[in-house]
Amino acid sequence: MPVVAFHSSLDSPADWEPALRRHLPDLDWRTDERPGDPAEVQAVLAWKPPPGYFARFPGLRLVVNLGAGADALLGRDDLPAVPISRLNDPGMVRLMTSYVVFAVTRHARDIPAFEAAQRRREWRYIHPRPLDACRVGVLGLGELGAAAALALAAMGYTVRGWSRSPKSLPGIGCLHGEAGLRALLAATDVLVVMLPLTGATRGLLDAGMLALLPRGAALVNVGRGPVVAEAALVEALRSGRLGGATLDVFDREPLPPEHPLWAMENVLITPHIASITVPGEAAPDVAESIRRVLAGRPPLHEVQAGRGY
Template sequence: MTLNILFAAAQADWPDYETPLRDALKTEGLDADLRTSFAPELVDYMVYAPSSEVKDFAPYTRLKAVLNLWAGVEGVTGNETLNVPLARMVDPGLTQGMVEWVTGHVLRHHLGMDAHIVNLDHSWHHCAPPLAQDRPVTILGYGALGAACGEMLRSLGFPVTGWSRRPGDAPGIRRLHGADGLIQALETAEILVLLLPLTGDTENLLDATSLARLPKGAVLVNPGRGALIDDGALIDALTSGQISHATLDVFRTEPLPKEHAFWSLPNVTVTPHVASETRPRTAARTIAENIRRAEDGQPLKHLVDRARGY
């Protein structure tokens, strides 16, 4: 039987995804009709992004699963009309992009590269940075992305602490969990990387109290979610010197409004949500494999726990 698969994302993305998705579905041996429009009652699977016009899933009575194009699912997990399995995007291209961005910015701050790149007075500051082994890095959110970044940083010699809500093990990585573990993770973080999902428990996790627990002069790197941080508290910490620099890729409102204080602070770097983009070719393979698994009666990979929100 032919599977009807609806591409329910921004129409501007359709030209980039159409051929990779068709090729991947064919490679998985699936007889599929992939379109941007179907009568709702005919749809078997939905390739979805929260930017889609689809907000009410109730008319999709034949729907078997929703395959999210993005790693973040906070824009859809609370939708009470969605009553079928939801899979988030975890694919090699997305992971590699995050590893490259995080590693690049951690090394940038560790080596103090900004002082050499922007040196308008041609000053000669002969001051070598410590070795990586003497610069503790903490990653809050030690899932697939956090672990991939942690392993790369560990391979460069950084002592890495990974924190998550639940316990876990990783060779060569200091693993902490829970409320007490969070305090320990913050207290040693000269560079702090945020890779947590956005849930009711993680919103504003980096508030004035949390920021005060960091070593004075710590660096904050956030490619996770903007609302993990209390903006006002971060601005205060940057102004006082408690945080020496913040490199931010995600924000509560995107694009970041031109009047936002982050633009004018000299110790803030704004990047335009580019840390980890979904790459159509690798994402298409992940989606097609998941649909094939579902059709074979196997569990979906990267299934979202709706109660936890990720």
């Protein structure tokens, strides 16, 4: 009988328990309200649990991170050396892809200019550009990034992608390494940041890197806030070096009310909702990971601590 504990500040146990029980009928489900004996817990489904949370489970064998990015788990002093599995469900991929397509299209079709004209009650005509005239750069070609890049290319955008190691995707110009990153930035009209947060990506897009983008380019960040140096981002938006941004992730979340990004008319802010987990679609993989680990095998979608994702 798998004994599984649940803790999340975003997801509801009422959604996860029935979804997981369909695949693990003998599940023993534990929550903060129904804790039982912590020593019996073998797996934990968690999203940003409080400090010390994992120390109560001496028999822990698996942690399932309820999200795509596991940076909040890595480096914790209460987490034993057990496998960490991240989510990769079709619903999450579809939601992320829809957000990226929306954000890129919003900039490519000059929607912010029309929104500003509407506030002035001004009929402003801007002649549409062909979609292939808009050069989109996607940083990060993992499961989410690759799906978004392919969807944009299928719509007719000119898409190039960058990743840590060489990748190949149909219809996408794939680059890697520092030289590849610089080349991509220099030829990008809308930059989509979909990188995980690691030691190598923290602050990757600093003032120097942002300056490589053509003047007036737009930035979309759906990866992690600290991948983009926030002070440099604010200055680039103020100066017009960047023409606009759609931001779903930030250094601090919630974004403090006094933050200058709130007052910028060329910025669209959303509260980290580009993609969420769909329990019914994620549960089969989660159940399989639990079964595998209890049988002495690695879980699905295992996080490699050395890489940070």
